[in-house]
Amino acid sequence: GENVEQHPSTLSVQEGDSAVIKCTYSDSASNYFPWYKQELGKRPQLIIDIRSNVGEKKDQRIAVTLNKTAKHFSLHITETQPEDSAVYFCAARFSGNTPLVFGKGTRLSVIA
Amino acid sequence: DADVTQTPRNRITKTGKRIMLECSQTKGHDRMYWYRQDPGLGLRLIYYSFDVKDINKGEISDGYSVSRQAQAKFSLSLESAIPNQTALYFCATSSPVGADTQYFGPGTRLTVL
Numbered sequence: 105g106e107n108v109e110q111h112p113s114t115l116s117v118q119e120g121d122s123a124v125i126k127c128t129y130s131d132s133a134s135n136y137f138p139w140y141k142q143e144l145g146k147r148p149q150l151i152i153d154i155r156s157n158v159g160e161k162k163d164q165r166i167a168v169t170l171n172k173t174a175k176h177f178s179l180h181i182t183e184t185q186p187e188d189s190a191v192y193f194c195a196a197r198f199s200g201n202t203p204l205v206f207g208k209g210t211r212l213s214v215i216a
Numbered sequence: 217d218a219d220v221t222q223t224p225r226n227r228i229t230k231t232g233k234r235i236m237l238e239c240s241q242t243k244g245h246d247r248m249y250w251y252r253q254d255p256g257l258g259l260r261l262i263y264y265s266f267d268v269k270d271i272n273k274g275e276i277s278d279g280y281s282v283s284r285q286a287q288a289k290f291s292l293s294l295e296s297a298i299p300n301q302t303a304l305y306f307c308a309t310s311s312p313v314g315a316d317t318q319y320f321g322p323g324t325r326l327t328v329l
Contacts, residue, residue, distance in 0.1 A: 113256070136315060147306065147320040148259070155315075193258060197316065201266070203249060203274070204318060208258035 106131050106198045110207025117184050118215050125210045127194035128176040136197040137177045138204070139168060143190045151192075152179070184214045219243045220321040222307050228327045235294040237324050239307030248290040249308040249318065250274075250282060259306065265290055266312075297328040 107130040117123045129137075138153035154161045154168045154177065161168050165184075170177040177196075181188055191211050195204040220241045229235055239248065250262040261274030263282040271282060279301060283291045294301055307321040 110258075138315075138317065147322050149320070150317055153315060153317065201312075203261055203264050205261075206259040208256065 106134075106196070106202070106205045108194060108196050108205050108207045110194050110210060112210060113208065114211045114213070116213045116215060119184060119186060121184055123179075123181045123184050123188070123212055123214075125179045125192055125194070125212070126176060127178070127196075127207050128174075129196040129198075129205075130175070131196075131198045132172070132175060134175075134196045134198050136204075137168070137170060138195050139166075139179050140193040140195065140206075141190045142193065142209075148193060181212075184212075186214050186216050188212060189214045220307060220309055220319055222305075222321040222324050224324060225322065226325045228329065229297055230329050231298055233297050233328075235297050235326065237292045237305055237307075237326070239290045239292070239321055241288050241307075241309045241319075241321075243309055243311070243319065244287075245309035245311045245319075246287065247310040247312065247316070248284065249310075250280075250290070250292045251306045251308060251320075252276065253304040253306060253323075262292065262305075294326075294328075297326075299328045302326060302328045 110127045135156040140148035141151045142148040167180045191209045194207040223238045249264040251259045265284045281293045305324045308318040310316045310318045
């Protein structure tokens with residue numbers, strides 16, 4: 105069935121450095137790729153998303169890139185800050201009438 | 217997001233008990249979902265409903281049932297709770313209009329002793 109692999113499972117970076125989280129998906133027909141951030145004790149919240157007709161999208165310090173040929177997409181966080189520490193989930197939608205399939209998450213720690 | 221609410225927020229119960237978790241939303245979304253979160257396993261889909269008359273099993277539906285009482289309400293039941301159902305449960309909603317972005321409720325922490 106549909107599958108989303110997310111790496112790494114944990115990531116530690118120094119404050120001010122960049123962080124990159126990568127996801128691969130199995131179905132080439134996938135058309136929507138959101139990223140969620142879950143702070144400790146909170147609900148997952150959408151931080152950025154990208155559709156299959158776009159290669160890159162930026163929002164201030166975060167960006168997502170999509171490589172449809174290789175079937176992978178990545179989250180890039182620049183100039184990391186302690187408040188970026190959280191669990192990040194990627195997801196993919198394989199068709200218009202199927203739910204999102206989530207990766208297993210990446211725990212990002214930003215060390216001051 | 218205060219538009220999606222879950223009750224109760226925390227529940228401790230015993231093995232064999234029947235438990236119902238409730239989700240309500242004021243976003244006007246047609247689509248609702250129940251997820252389970254366990255450490256290291258991410259968000260796993262239990263059931264989903266694309267409208268009031270539509271119920272679909274997700275990845276891990278065994279041991280669970282759902283009821284879509286209205287567009288705004290979607291309940292998850294554990295008919296006979298067991299300890300390995302101890303987890304954090306999230307409800308989510310979305311609308312097929314636009315990006316179909318999913319919005320999560322605050323979660324229910326369930327402990328089965």
